[in-house]
Amino acid sequence: MRIEVINTGTELLLGKVVNTHVTFFGDELFKLGLRISRQTTIPDGEDIRRALEESFPRSEVILVTGGLGPTSDDITRETVAGLLGLALHKDDAVWEHIRSFFLRRGKEPNSWNDRQAMVPEGAEVLHNPNGTAPGLFVPAIPGKSPHLFLMPGPPRELKPMFREQVLPRLQTLSESPILPWRNFKIYGVGESAIAEIIEPRIQDVENLEYGYCCRLGEVDVRLIGSEPAIETASAVLREEFSEDIVTESETSLEEILVERLTAAGQTVATAESCTGGLIASTLTDISGSSVVFHRGYVTYADEAKAELLGVPTELLDRHGAVSEPVARAMVLGCLEHSQADHAIAVTGIAGPTGGSEEKPVGTVFIAVASRGGETIVRKECFTSDRISFKSRTTRAALDLLRRRLCGFI
């Protein structure tokens, strides 16, 4: 089924507002075994007509975002009705929804909002609990137009509408059953290395599609196909990457850590130099993290490492702050001072300045310690820009903790 996406919105072309609709759709459609064949962004206003006309013969489904608002350059609804020769009528239920939406906020809808209640004949209304503009499903007119889904632009209105009202319709339209799928998240092995290992073993598996998505040292391997095909491929992945597999779902590494620690009734504390608080921030992105994370130290300067974590000044002087002994002292100091069950610590050179021949920019020591467990310090080198370095180091530290919690190290 050929699906095209048309995003309307001048702001998407002016810079600064990133188009996140496409990744959202791509991700959601994958679960139905569907793909976007083309995506187009156009400014608000007249361009929607031409974009639709061009897209009609190429596609079976068009997902349109934006242009359903009340202002004069929001003309998606009227343009579609005009192109297809469909009369517009005012839908009482939609109008009631718009009115009550305003009244709840102590306002009255004005005449512009009237237009938002107009529905082309033959179209189905997609209810919008999070805004005034309803979505519309205009079924295909044979020989004339493909199935059209018109949706509001704001993500918090679009996303629930797409998941709850558009996806089920697409599933029916695609006429193919939803295929089972599974997502393996693998840490510590590169995308091409994974491909080289698994492809010879799974490329001939029938009824299996697979794909990779790589981000900051984590690779998602997605399998879609028949249940037995997925099982066969899963067995290969488990055999080849056992301890490197973070999860067989879409759960994030940080969620998994919070879940595992919660289940074990344990806590973790952080001592960060080069990541500057990003590890703690990432853990606390997860709701419920307050049960397992009580404190973190951001010890950017040497005296902070000495004072807050008890790192001996002599160690700092002799080895430098970016060194195995200092990482070890940081993590042990963190464990002791925080009374947590586990501690992670990082010290490295984020750059762009501060590197040397011996310790180039990107060098980082990552440590984990646990009550009654061995203290592990790993050296890595993540050569990239400062922001990526911080993210890569954060992922690596969280993964080291995962391996500890799983008993792998």
Next chain:
Amino acid sequence: MRIEVINTGTELLLGKVVNTHVTFFGDELFKLGLRISRQTTIPDGEDIRRALEESFPRSEVILVTGGLGPTSDDITRETVAGLLGLALHKDDAVWEHIRSFFLRRGKEPNSWNDRQAMVPEGAEVLHNPNGTAPGLFVPAIPGKSPHLFLMPGPPRELKPMFREQVLPRLQTLSESPILPWRNFKIYGVGESAIAEIIEPRIQDVENLEYGYCCRLGEVDVRLIGSEPAIETASAVLREEFSEDIVTESETSLEEILVERLTAAGQTVATAESCTGGLIASTLTDISGSSVVFHRGYVTYADEAKAELLGVPTELLDRHGAVSEPVARAMVLGCLEHSQADHAIAVTGIAGPTGGSEEKPVGTVFIAVASRGGETIVRKECFTSDRISFKSRTTRAALDLLRRRLCGFI
């Protein structure tokens, strides 16, 4: 000048990889007074031919990203040459660059890389110091094709190439002088409130275009036009928003703080509860921050607030952790224990759980303290999801510090 963007890359349509090229181009083109009139994403492979053919009659310039790599589905170069009837020849300088790129990494280029050295006749090579694939500029062929810029997909190769080699050519091609522009970053006033205040005063200014971009409480107001027009509008903005103006450039709030603190020879320390380290992480995103930021406390649990910052347990019991007195005690404890010149502290309810009638999810107290200065505590309510709450609170805390450093509070 009508400019279209064509992004090739299957990964951009599968979800997870966000297309950041468009915002980058939009932002950079704005400085030349240029806009993107349409943007299209297509998968790797054959679709590029059709997309180009459709785009030719609509545009004067096409920016193409991706499809210049060495694998079989990278066919942008060959497709353009084919469409325009241009012969390809192997460029010795490009080949030498590719070879030395591999040799420096201890590898040899293979026969696939050969293709990357092929240049269509009449095209200019855009040197790529950060990768193997050179960019190409294929000048317009009257009556046939617009100006084509072919660029590699990876952002770290694309961005410098665009800034250094494509923008200057676009400037020449557009034949219009680069208009002066200015960017005001305003914190603490909403986009629509700003519009309501300034539009009556600037909408009739001749030779002036303006636009807004809003993100996490910061609004960028961009002015472009004649020098006197910009001065007139700037005077209005300064008069209306004086202390709310973070900068009249594109410098970020955190950069400004690091610059100001560095210039003053001062330091700041952080004490974070609900932001979980994000404030410290944001400050340390800036290279050179180690001079002004020595330590941060992430005191997520009450006992961490008591132990690390000296917040009296009795205060926590009486008022709760999310309260004015606790925010005050946190920031003063942070100032005292860190020996910094300034301290910022936040305590709030990130949600989605933990809210109450009296203190709903989103409630946050933000405090700043300085040696010899008054301690200020602000109460805010940022109702949104957990991640946005953390970001909004971080921006608000950094802005409060800015106002302190500027002497406004």
